[in-house]
Amino acid sequence: MGLLNFHKNTFRHGVHPPEHKSDTNGLPIRQFPFAPLIILPMVQHIGAPSVIAVREGQEVIRGQLLAKAGGYVSVPLHAPVSGTVRKIANVPTISGKMSPGIYLETAPFSSQEVLEGAPVDVETASREEILQGIQDAGIVGLGGAAFPTHVKLKIPEGKNCEVLIINGVECEPYLTTDHRVMLEQGADIFMGIRYLLRATGAERAVIGIEANKQDAADHLAGMIPPDIPVEVQVVPVKYPQGAEKMLITAILGREVPSGGLPIEVGAVVVNVATTAEIGRLLPHGRGIQERVITITGPGVKKKGNYLIPIGTPLRYVLEQVGVDGNISEVYMGGPMMGVAVSNLDISIVKGASGIVAFTEKDVKRPQEIYPCIKCGACVDACPISLNPSKLGILAKFEAYEQMAEAYNLMDCFECGSCSYVCPSHIPLVQYFRMSKSMVRKRTAAKPNA
Amino acid sequence: MLNKTLNISTSPHIVKGLSTDAIMQNVVWALLPVALFAVYSFGMSALLVLLTTLASSVATEHFLCRFSKKKSTISDWSAAITGLLLGLTLPPNFPLWMAFFGGVIAIALGKFIFGGLGYNVFNPALVGRAVLQAAFPVAITTWYPAFLPNRFSTVSVSTFTLPFLEPAVDASTGATPLAAFKFDQVTTGTSELALGLISGSTGETCAVLILLGGLYLAARKMMNWRIPIAIFATVYVLSGILYLIDKQEYPSPVFMLFSGGLMLGAVFMATDMVASPITSLGVVIYGFIIGLLVVVIRIWGGLPEGVMYAILLANAISPHIDNMIRPRVYGTSKSKRS
Numbered sequence: 001m002g003l004l005n006f007h008k009n010t011f012r013h014g015v016h017p018p019e020h021k022s023d024t025n026g027l028p029i030r031q032f033p034f035a036p037l038i039i040l041p042m043v044q045h046i047g048a049p050s051v052i053a054v055r056e057g058q059e060v061i062r063g064q065l066l067a068k069a070g071g072y073v074s075v076p077l078h079a080p081v082s083g084t085v086r087k088i089a090n091v092p093t094i095s096g097k098m099s100p101g102i103y104l105e106t107a108p109f110s111s112q113e114v115l116e117g118a119p120v121d122v123e124t125a126s127r128e129e130i131l132q133g134i135q136d137a138g139i140v141g142l143g144g145a146a147f148p149t150h151v152k153l154k155i156p157e158g159k160n161c162e163v164l165i166i167n168g169v170e171c172e173p174y175l176t177t178d179h180r181v182m183l184e185q186g187a188d189i190f191m192g193i194r195y196l197l198r199a200t201g202a203e204r205a206v207i208g209i210e211a212n213k214q215d216a217a218d219h220l221a222g223m224i225p226p227d228i229p230v231e232v233q234v235v236p237v238k239y240p241q242g243a244e245k246m247l248i249t250a251i252l253g254r255e256v257p258s259g260g261l262p263i264e265v266g267a268v269v270v271n272v273a274t275t276a277e278i279g280r281l282l283p284h285g286r287g288i289q290e291r292v293i294t295i296t297g298p299g300v301k302k303k304g305n306y307l308i309p310i311g312t313p314l315r316y317v318l319e320q321v322g323v324d325g326n327i328s329e330v331y332m333g334g335p336m337m338g339v340a341v342s343n344l345d346i347s348i349v350k351g352a353s354g355i356v357a358f359t360e361k362d363v364k365r366p367q368e369i370y371p372c373i374k375c376g377a378c379v380d381a382c383p384i385s386l387n388p389s390k391l392g393i394l395a396k397f398e399a400y401e402q403m404a405e406a407y408n409l410m411d412c413f414e415c416g417s418c419s420y421v422c423p424s425h426i427p428l429v430q431y432f433r434m435s436k437s438m439v440r441k442r443t444a445a446k447p448n449a
Numbered sequence: 450m451l452n453k454t455l456n457i458s459t460s461p462h463i464v465k466g467l468s469t470d471a472i473m474q475n476v477v478w479a480l481l482p483v484a485l486f487a488v489y490s491f492g493m494s495a496l497l498v499l500l501t502t503l504a505s506s507v508a509t510e511h512f513l514c515r516f517s518k519k520k521s522t523i524s525d526w527s528a529a530i531t532g533l534l535l536g537l538t539l540p541p542n543f544p545l546w547m548a549f550f551g552g553v554i555a556i557a558l559g560k561f562i563f564g565g566l567g568y569n570v571f572n573p574a575l576v577g578r579a580v581l582q583a584a585f586p587v588a589i590t591t592w593y594p595a596f597l598p599n600r601f602s603t604v605s606v607s608t609f610t611l612p613f614l615e616p617a618v619d620a621s622t623g624a625t626p627l628a629a630f631k632f633d634q635v636t637t638g639t640s641e642l643a644l645g646l647i648s649g650s651t652g653e654t655c656a657v658l659i660l661l662g663g664l665y666l667a668a669r670k671m672m673n674w675r676i677p678i679a680i681f682a683t684v685y686v687l688s689g690i691l692y693l694i695d696k697q698e699y700p701s702p703v704f705m706l707f708s709g710g711l712m713l714g715a716v717f718m719a720t721d722m723v724a725s726p727i728t729s730l731g732v733v734i735y736g737f738i739i740g741l742l743v744v745v746i747r748i749w750g751g752l753p754e755g756v757m758y759a760i761l762l763a764n765a766i767s768p769h770i771d772n773m774i775r776p777r778v779y780g781t782s783k784s785k786r787s
Contacts, residue, residue, distance in 0.1 A: 012779070017463055173463065245779065258780040329456050340457040358462070365458060370469040370525060371567030376673065376727040377467075384779030389727055390771070408778040416461035423469045424567075430459045 011246040014238040015381050015417045017173050017336060019212060024296045025176040027304045029184055032290075033320060034081050034106045038311035039347040040066065041091045041099040045140040046147045047073035052102060058085045059107075063115035063286055066102055075138045075148050078287030080309035083107040092346050094332055094339050104311065117285030122194045130199040130282070137281040138288045138350070143167060143178070143242065143271035144333050146351030149278070152270070153199050155263060162266035164202035165251055166193065166275050168209040168216065169235065169242035172334025175354040177294045178272050180305040182209070182216035185276040186223050192279030193230055200268050204229040207272065208247050210237045239336060240415035244269045246383055258411050273353070291350060299327040299357030308348050315344040317355065326359040336416050370424035378418035378428060384411055388418035388428045395431035400438045409435055472671045472722075473526035479662035480533050480717065486658050487651040491541035491593060492600025494608050495651040499536035501545045502577075505552030506532030513561045527566045531555050534574035534717060537652025538710060538757070539581070542593035542605030546612040547585050551577040571764045572721040575757050582757070588616050592625055592648045625649045627709040627753040630700055642707035653710040663716035672720050675729060679736025680715040680743070681706060687744045699748065711743060714756035724764040731767075731774040739763045 042049040048070035054060060060079040067077040083106040091101030120133035135150040155161050166189070170178040182189065193205050209217040211234050221232040235241060235250045245256045247269060254265040262269055277288055289309060296303045301322035308317065318330070331338035332352050378388035386408055394403045403409040409432060418428040488496045510528035514521045522528070535555050539548055555577025560569045582589050593605055607616035625648050626637035641647055645655025652659075666672035689702040705711070719725065719739055726735050739759045746755025 015465070017465070249779075255780045258778065260780065327453065327455070329458060329462065331460075331462055335460070335462040337460050338462065339460065340455070340462065342455055342457045344455070356462075363456070363458075363462070364464060364466070366464065366468060368470075371565065373469055373472075373567050373722045374725075374727050375469075375472070375722045379727050379776075380729075385776040386778060387727065387771075387775065408781065411778055411780065420461045420463065421465045421467075423465075423467045423472055425464065425468065427459060429461070433459075 009250060010236050010238055011241065011249040011383055012385060013381055013417075014240065014246075014383050015420055016237070017239055017420060019237075020174045020296075021176050021179070021212065023174075023303050024294050024305055025179050025213075027176075027180075029180050029292050029305045029307055032306040032308040032312065032317070034112065034309060035312045035316040036106055037086070037313065038081055038083070038104040038106060038309065039091050039101060039313055039345075040077060040080070040104060040311040041093050041101040041347070041349065042067055042070075042077070043093060043099040044077070044146060044310070044349040044351065045075055046145070047071065047075075047151075049100065050074060050077045052088060052100065054085050054088075054102070056085055056088050059083070060085060060104070061115045062110075062112050063117075063289060065287065066104075069135060073148055073151050075135055075140055076287065078138055078289055079104065080289040080311050081106045082110040082112055092343055094341060094346050094349075096342065114286060114289065117287070119285045120195075120282040122191070122198065122283070125198070127199055127201070130195050133282050133285070134195075134199070134278055137278070137286065139274060139277055139281070140350050141271055142273040142277060142291055142350065142353065144337070144351050144353050146349070149270065149274055153196065153268060155200055155268075159263045160266060161200040161202045161263060161268050162204075163252060163268075164193070164196050164200055164205040165247060165267055165269040166205060166207040166272050167242060167244070167247055167269050168207055168213070168220075168272035169247055170213070171210060171237075171239045171242040172336055172338070172354070173239075174296050174356050175294045175334045176296075176305055177292050177353050179213050179216055180294075181273045181276050181292055182213065183219055185280070186220055188276040188279040189220065189272060190223070190225055190228070190230070190279065191283065192275035192277070194228060195278050195282055196268075196270055196275060197228060202268065204231070206230075206251050207232045208251050209234055210241060211235065212237045240383055240417065243383070243413060243415060245413070258408065288350065291348075291352070293348065293352055294354040295321050296354065297331075297356035297358055298362045299324040299330075299359045310348060310350055312348045313344070314341060314346055314348065314355070317348065318344065318357070323357055324359045326361070327357050328360040328363050329358045331356045331358075336420065337414070366425040369426060372424055372426060375423060377421040377423060381417040381421045383415060383417065384408075384413070386412060388432075391435075392426055392428045392431055395435050400435050400442065403435055404439045410439065412436065467670075470525045473530055475666060475669060475671050476530050476717070477526060477533060479666050480530070480537070480652075482658045483537060483652045483655065483662060483713070484533060486645060486655045487537065487541070490595040490645060490654060491651055492597065493603070494593065494600070494605040495541035497545055497604060497608055498539055498541060498543050498548050498651055499533065501548040502536035502539070502552040503529060503532035505549040506535065506556050509553045509556040510561070513557060522565060525566055528556060531560065531573045531577070534652075535577045537713060538574065538578050538650050540589060540592050541651045542591065542607045544588055544607050544610035544616045546610065547581060547588060550584075551581045554580045567723055569723050570768070571761055572718050572724050575718055575761050575764075578757055579761060590628075591616070592628075594648050595646065595654065625709065625753065626704070627747065630704070630708075631747075631753040636700065636704060637708070639703050639707060642704070650710060650713075653713045656707050656712045659712040659716050672716075673722070673725065673732050675732045676720045676725060676736045677715040679733045680711070680719060680740045683737045683740025684711065684743055687741065688748075691744075691748065705744070705747070709747075709754045710756040714760055715739070719760050719763065721764075724767055726767050726770040726774065728771065728774050728776060731770045734770055734774065735763050735767055738766060
């Protein structure tokens with residue numbers, strides 16, 4: 001730990017991609033129109049798929065339960081609009097796989113009032129009741145991971161949550177979702193923190209915000225309620241500071257052990273938009289129906305931060321905001337870790353924090369891949385001090401076991417900093433994704449493992 | 450409008466924009482002032498040596514790629530660096546056929562047999578020079594004086610030596626400052642050394658231009674500045690200690706820094722990314738080893754100059770340094786070894 005004192009307030013290494021946030025960070029959140037047809041996959045989160053609880057032809061009210069949680073690591077799904085269940089069939093998802101899903105036809109001229117359920121009172125509810133309320137609201141990590149939040153908040157037996165970290169870093173270029181949420185939904189965020197403090201038993205909460213959002217930090221710091229132990233901490237701008245482990249290191253100076261969870265160093269990290277959603281939904285017993293998404297990129301005409309119903313088809317979204325005729329690539333998420341979309345018939349899911357569209361001239365994908373010249377740029381970029389150069393060479397030789405055992409491959413969380421800096425344009429992080437899945441497959445295939 | 454087929458790609462979808470060929474190209478730009486000064490101080494002979502090694506390196510790379518049915522890799526500019534660097538380490542009056550041979554060896558033995566760019570264990574230019582030193586020990590240590598009045602109109606008599614013949618001995622030869630010190634105990638002034646008003650290999654004489662080239666590359670993050678700094682510091686401290694012990698017997702540390710091929714070697718050759726370690730601590734150790742070997746060879750060895758062997762030996766150790774020096778991975782208690 002002693003060495004870490006040199007790196008106070010941030011983590012080791014990292015990169016500084018151009019931010020491109022000024023296009024949208026001054027634009028207030030606007031409600032997006034309702035699409036005529038809403039497409040809802042049952043796999044919008046990590047874990048078991050939701051189980052459909054409606055039948056074809058059934059009329060549903062906005063906020064009504066459409067699908068139940070498919071287990072503990074799963075969440076229910078609520079109707080984002082009032083309308084009619086048109087079809088229950090497989091729907092396309094971003095991974096390219098089809099998933100069971102619901103086609104919901106929006107009722108025209110409906111007032112779209114939201115159905116409320118049983119409220120969870122922040123003062124009287126028990127830990128378990130709050131966790132149950134979070135699961136019932138269908139809440140998953142809105143920063144992009146889409147991991148069911150109630151699972152993350154469940155403190156294991158014998159462990160103690162000392163600090164609740166609210167992640168308002170938003171280190172991905174282009175995205176301003178969390179920035180706007182912090183500026184506009186402060187009251188919801190602090191209500192959410194009340195729930196989270198009770199649910200985790202944390203002694204205090206820290207809101208971590210990168211220095212490029214000083215206005216949000218000042219705004220939140222100015223409205224901290226006097227009765228809860230919350231502070232705002234501004235951290236230097238550096239990618240991938242929004243990664244859970246990096247933020248813990250930046251704020252607490254502790255390192256989460258390899259293969260371990262944040263709770264092992266007494267921390268739980270929750271995204272700021274997720275926190276706001278908890279603070280808004282739980283007092284009314286509502287389910288999540290919509291989320292804030294930054295729609296931006298050089299290919300988008302009406303860039304902005306929009307409140308979009310879950311399940312809105314991507315094609316509808318892009319038609320509404322208008323896109324450039326030369327549009328070439330569309331990313332769900334930011335340009336560093338986001339996934340390129342091949343099919344505009346997929347829909348907005350709970351984990352989608354941004355949509356970035358690039359035109360042909362913005363996609364500067366190098367044609368030539370040179371051999372690794374061992375310049376060390378990747379070594380200086382890797383936030384967890386791996387040697388991507390060596391790992392890349394081993395991946396070419398398919399030496400997956402050696403990568404995992406001698407070079408800590410499995411610690412890679414695929415931030416892409418190595419690929420970003422590589423002057424030889426070697427798709428390092430792509431090699432590592434493949435190698436990690438190979439290691440997992442081989443480990444699973446071993447009978448004794 | 451939205452029926453268009455979208456491209457897909459894997460993240461990250463943006464790149465920093467620095468590319469390997471651009472790095473290599475900039476090394477060539479950084480070497481150009483050094484090469485121009487070489488031509489200015491040594492005249493036509495130096496120009497011919499540089500053009501010969503440049504041409505033979507690039508041509509060798511091109512034809513070897515073609516013979517092995519691969520796409521020619523001369524566009525990555527690395528063969529041009531090798532050619533230019535080799536020429537800069539040779540005496541200006543070096544016979545051209547030998548220089549040509551050196552360029553072929555540098556690329557073929559120094560780089561191509563290892564698998565091309567990125568796989569070479571040693572700095573290719575130094576491999577070429579080492580072979581030349583072994584094959585032509587006299588020609589490579591026959592020095593030509595700088596700033597001859599007729600240097601732009603005539604060339605050295607040894608330049609056009611026919612292949613496989615001993616070169617004619619020039620009427621006017623000059624000793625390098627290191628040789629002068631080693632064999633005749635004559636010290637050369639620091640300003641003359643720094644400004645390159647001396648005899649020596651074509652490109653090693655003007656320390657100021659070499660350092661400027663290095664500063665340019667370091668500022669553009671195309672060179673690991675820790676390597677030359679570690680070498681200079683080691684040489685300065687070690688030779689400084691010796692100088693303090695006996696000022697008659699040992700050269701001054703400043704003389705050690707500015708004489709011979711140390712500047713050129715430390716700034717442009719030891720910094721070969723492929724043949725040097727990858728971590729910050731690794732390169733400091735690597736630089737220390739080079740500095741130590743330079744001092745040991747120069748002071749106690751049989752040769753007046755030791756930069757070439759020092760770098761080649763350190764190149765060989767470099768993969769082992771990388772294996773030993775591994776930064777602690779986030780969340781682990783200690784570094785793993787294999």
